[in-house]
Amino acid sequence: MSDLKKQILSAVEDDLQAIEQELVTNLTPHLALVRKVASHILFSGGKRLRPLLMVLAARICNYQGNYDKTFSTIFEYLHAATLLHDDLIDGARLRRGRLVAHSVWDNPTAVLVGDFLLARGLAIAAETGLPQVIKVIAHITEEMSQGEIHQLQRKKAFDLTEAEYMEIIRRKTAVLFQGACRISALLAEATPVMEAALADFGLHLGMAFQMADDLLDYTTDSAVLGKQVGADLKEGKLTLPVIHALANAENGVREEMIAVIGDPGFSTTQFEKLVQQLASLGGIDYTWRLAHQHIQKAKDALHLFPATETRQIMLDIADYALSRKL
Amino acid sequence: MSDLKKQILSAVEDDLQAIEQELVTNLTPHLALVRKVASHILFSGGKRLRPLLMVLAARICNYQGNYDKTFSTIFEYLHAATLLHDDLIDGARLRRGRLVAHSVWDNPTAVLVGDFLLARGLAIAAETGLPQVIKVIAHITEEMSQGEIHQLQRKKAFDLTEAEYMEIIRRKTAVLFQGACRISALLAEATPVMEAALADFGLHLGMAFQMADDLLDYTTDSAVLGKQVGADLKEGKLTLPVIHALANAENGVREEMIAVIGDPGFSTTQFEKLVQQLASLGGIDYTWRLAHQHIQKAKDALHLFPATETRQIMLDIADYALSRKL
Numbered sequence: 001m002s003d004l005k006k007q008i009l010s011a012v013e014d015d016l017q018a019i020e021q022e023l024v025t026n027l028t029p030h031l032a033l034v035r036k037v038a039s040h041i042l043f044s045g046g047k048r049l050r051p052l053l054m055v056l057a058a059r060i061c062n063y064q065g066n067y068d069k070t071f072s073t074i075f076e077y078l079h080a081a082t083l084l085h086d087d088l089i090d091g092a093r094l095r096r097g098r099l100v101a102h103s104v105w106d107n108p109t110a111v112l113v114g115d116f117l118l119a120r121g122l123a124i125a126a127e128t129g130l131p132q133v134i135k136v137i138a139h140i141t142e143e144m145s146q147g148e149i150h151q152l153q154r155k156k157a158f159d160l161t162e163a164e165y166m167e168i169i170r171r172k173t174a175v176l177f178q179g180a181c182r183i184s185a186l187l188a189e190a191t192p193v194m195e196a197a198l199a200d201f202g203l204h205l206g207m208a209f210q211m212a213d214d215l216l217d218y219t220t221d222s223a224v225l226g227k228q229v230g231a232d233l234k235e236g237k238l239t240l241p242v243i244h245a246l247a248n249a250e251n252g253v254r255e256e257m258i259a260v261i262g263d264p265g266f267s268t269t270q271f272e273k274l275v276q277q278l279a280s281l282g283g284i285d286y287t288w289r290l291a292h293q294h295i296q297k298a299k300d301a302l303h304l305f306p307a308t309e310t311r312q313i314m315l316d317i318a319d320y321a322l323s324r325k326l
Numbered sequence: 327m328s329d330l331k332k333q334i335l336s337a338v339e340d341d342l343q344a345i346e347q348e349l350v351t352n353l354t355p356h357l358a359l360v361r362k363v364a365s366h367i368l369f370s371g372g373k374r375l376r377p378l379l380m381v382l383a384a385r386i387c388n389y390q391g392n393y394d395k396t397f398s399t400i401f402e403y404l405h406a407a408t409l410l411h412d413d414l415i416d417g418a419r420l421r422r423g424r425l426v427a428h429s430v431w432d433n434p435t436a437v438l439v440g441d442f443l444l445a446r447g448l449a450i451a452a453e454t455g456l457p458q459v460i461k462v463i464a465h466i467t468e469e470m471s472q473g474e475i476h477q478l479q480r481k482k483a484f485d486l487t488e489a490e491y492m493e494i495i496r497r498k499t500a501v502l503f504q505g506a507c508r509i510s511a512l513l514a515e516a517t518p519v520m521e522a523a524l525a526d527f528g529l530h531l532g533m534a535f536q537m538a539d540d541l542l543d544y545t546t547d548s549a550v551l552g553k554q555v556g557a558d559l560k561e562g563k564l565t566l567p568v569i570h571a572l573a574n575a576e577n578g579v580r581e582e583m584i585a586v587i588g589d590p591g592f593s594t595t596q597f598e599k600l601v602q603q604l605a606s607l608g609g610i611d612y613t614w615r616l617a618h619q620h621i622q623k624a625k626d627a628l629h630l631f632p633a634t635e636t637r638q639i640m641l642d643i644a645d646y647a648l649s650r651k652l
Contacts, residue, residue, distance in 0.1 A: 107414075
């Protein structure tokens with residue numbers, strides 16, 4: 001584990017424990033099967049980044065209430081719901097090194113438990129009693145489903161542009177980070193300026209997080225990743241490293257790359273060559289550079305808050321988003 | 327068309343037109359594909375019973391605002407979301423005589439557009455700005471997914487009891503009817519007594535509606551039903567006519583029935599014999615009787631409202647729930 005990760009984990013140990021407890025307590029299904037399937041995805045080594053961000057954002061706004069940890073579960077439940085549906089849609093086999101829920105159980109169960117988790121997240125949002133909070137969360141779920149549909153619709157679309165990629169990852173990933181940070185400001189009755197700053201922090205962190213995630217497919221091996229390397233490509237999912245490389249490739253090379261990408265049965269040798277091409281055409285570096293820019297914007301957004309320990313942890317998490325190996 | 331249906335339709339013509347318009351206006355997806363898939367399920371001859379009940383319940387509470395039709399879309403969007411997911415789960419091929427969405431497009435698209443419609447319903451609920459309304463709706467979505475999971479989990483369970491069946495249909499169907507009627511009372515700021523009466527009306531109507539729906543599988547032919555007859559049984563879905571008949575069957579007959587039900591490849595002749603057995607063992611009559619009792623309770627719940635035209639339409643709809651052919 002990196003020093004940065006150790007440092008963050010030690011600073012937020014109590015928060016993470018409290019979040020973990022709330023995730024168990026607030027699940028409240030009627031059926032044992034629902035708890036079992038939901039727990040399979042919820043308690044399988046997730047980082048709890050989204051609820052943690054909410055708790056920290058509440059603290060930086062000087063929130064004095066007792067409900068930050070309870071409401072932070074909304075973001076993990078919504079996240080877990082999308083993972084259940086996405087794994088099914090992507091035909092994934094492994095997540096975090098474990099068999100996915102639709103393989104352990106079946107597709108219908110994964111769909112319906114995903115629906116339950118989505119509903120549960122919104123039900124907890126409703127318990128805030130704050131219409132503004134509920135609106136933000138309902139809107140997030142709309143955006144997320146549309147981001148996923150957009151991505152699905154544009155699988156194997158070799159003309160996918162950078163702008164379209166940005167739109168997809170904003171919806172499917174960044175709006176949830178943004179919401180987690182923004183909701184805290186609403187709960188804490190912080191100023192609109194603080195609310196906007198935290199929303200910016202979450203949005204940019206989320207964008208960078210997804211870009212770093214997309215890079216992992218080309219920079220990490222299977223054992224570390226806990227899933228198949230090259231999985232994005234096998235699903236026809238074009239991410240920024242590929243989009244940028246394709247845009248920079250000369251004719252001939254471009255066609256060669258497309259031939260590999262278009263064939264889900266590509267060999268390890270073909271994949272390794274493709275990764276080299278992505279690198280030499282600048283796709284990897286460019287993606288890192290943009291991710292770094294987003295992290296810088298995220299960190300800049302926190303300037304208006306006093307230099308507390310909480311702010312430092314949030315800045316550290318922003319740096320960690322780029323250094324993580326999985 | 328029956329006289330009763332004609333009479334209802336003529337009385338609510340303007341309401342239905344307004345609801346139809348709101349269903350188009352409030353969909354607001356970013357992507358053309360989402361509108362296409364959502365429209366396939368939304369605009370395919372649905373009866374709009376749930377939004378209509380909400381509009382009528384608002385009127386009976388003397389609601390004076392302008393938002394009843396807008397908010398009534400919540401119930402149709404949630405309903406459409408569950409249809410998309412249920413058709414997928416059940417492996418259905420036809421709905422209302424048309425190919426289901428997951429056959430026209432694919433499973434991932436059906437899952438994600440279902441998620442979008444669920445989210446859209448909750449987003450519109452959030453726009454009421456009334457935490458109590460939002461709580462009820464979020465709770466409904468939790469209940470519905472759990473009703474479906476319960477049903478899924480107990481497919482081909484020949485020991486399914488009547489009580490368990492009631493619990494399943496309450497969650498998967500009746501809570502949405504109940505919510506549609508109850509929300510109106512909250513919008514109209516009606517008394518708690520009125521709210522409870524409308525909730526009762528919706529609950530019992532929903533229970534009877536599902537029982538009548540389950541009976542259609544044994545009393546109607548494919549052309550009228552718009553889907554395969556015997557579909558419930560082929561999916562291993564045990565409904566009250568079967569549960570009651572199995573409970574009353576002597577050994578030997580019971581085993582014979584179970585052998586047919588347990589084999590999704592049963593022939594038309596086998597199915598017709600089974601239907602005769604359900605009838606002679608009282609399963610059909612018993613289900614009708616219970617459905618009638620629920621309709622009576624639904625109608626009784628409206629006694630406390632003055633005898634207006636609106637009340638009469640609601641009473642007529644209750645009667646129609648049992649007379650409908652599809």
